[in-house]
Amino acid sequence: MSRLAVVFGGSRGIGGAVARLLAQRGCRVAVVSRNQEAARTAMGSLPGGGHVALGCDVSDQQEVQRSFEEIQKTCGDISYLVNAAGVNRDALLLRTRPEDMVSVLHTNLLGSMLTCRAALRSMLRTPGAAIVNIGSVVGLRGGAGQCVYSASKAGLQGFTLSLAREVASRDVRVNLLAPAPPPLAPPGFIRTDMTSGLTEAVAARSVPLGRFGEPEEVARAALFLLESPYVTGQVLVVDGGLRLAV
Ligand code: NAP
Helix, strand or coil: CCCEEEEECCCCHHHHHHHHHHHHCCCEEEEEECCHHHHHHHHHCCCCCCCEEEECCCCCHHHHHHHHHHHHHHHCCCCEEEECCCCCCCCCHHHCCHHHHHHHHHHHHHHHHHHHHHHHHHHHCCCCCEEEEECCCHHHHCCCCCHHHHHHHHHHHHHHHHHHHHHHHHCCEEEEEEECCCCCCCCCCECCHHHCCCCHHHHHHHCCCCCCECHHHHHHHHHHHHHCCCCCCCEEEECCCHHHHC
């Protein structure tokens, strides 16, 4: 039986590319996003078979629990979990609405905690199981105009490293992938809906490799973390060399 991978935020962007790459590698994929229709469409374009699509708000504990029950009932035990569901509401702190703080923290941080918790029992039964959480370099070093987003990603890093320690003896690996942001700009230079406000010229000026990163290039790093049996508790930065420049 092929491995089962659950990809939150798998309908588009980085999560969409991870879902495609895992399907190309022969995994069955559960594609999850709030918009079930978008998840279905993304699932429909995956190579191979045995995939499923679910609509679920990752910040809602009951929806997350129900989704994992359904996934396990239909597809069996989980080998890989990728947390790529995320939002940004970047603004200076004084202009950030409290409801936006809650939404960002609940989606980016609480959401990944809920999915890991819901998936873990199943993963403990699966040899070689692994989790990749998608953080951001903003979480490692902060970013003006990104206090709340940065806090969500810093929290995710602490959560990832702690969980890696908790479950290493049970052969479950947990790693963080950190695409990097430019200062005072949207959260990164990976070409997705989240960065649609940035131009090629800004990327060419700011990134040492001189261009946007593609979601497929981040997906390859995620695959490396999922498939490397002696790598856990790591933060892998995927930024086109941006940190060399700032
Ligand atoms: P994106 O293109 O906007 O895709 C976001 C994905 O998350 C979509 O599938 C979206 O689907 C899903 N999502 C959002 N809120 C959700 C919720 N409450 N419940 C379930 N699914 C939800 O973003 P992206 O650029 O691929 O970003 C993916 C991750 O990488 C995020 O965590 C982001 O912070 C991080 N990141 C991105 C960059 C970059 O340069 N793009 C840089 C650093 C870090 P629905 O809207 O249908 O729910």
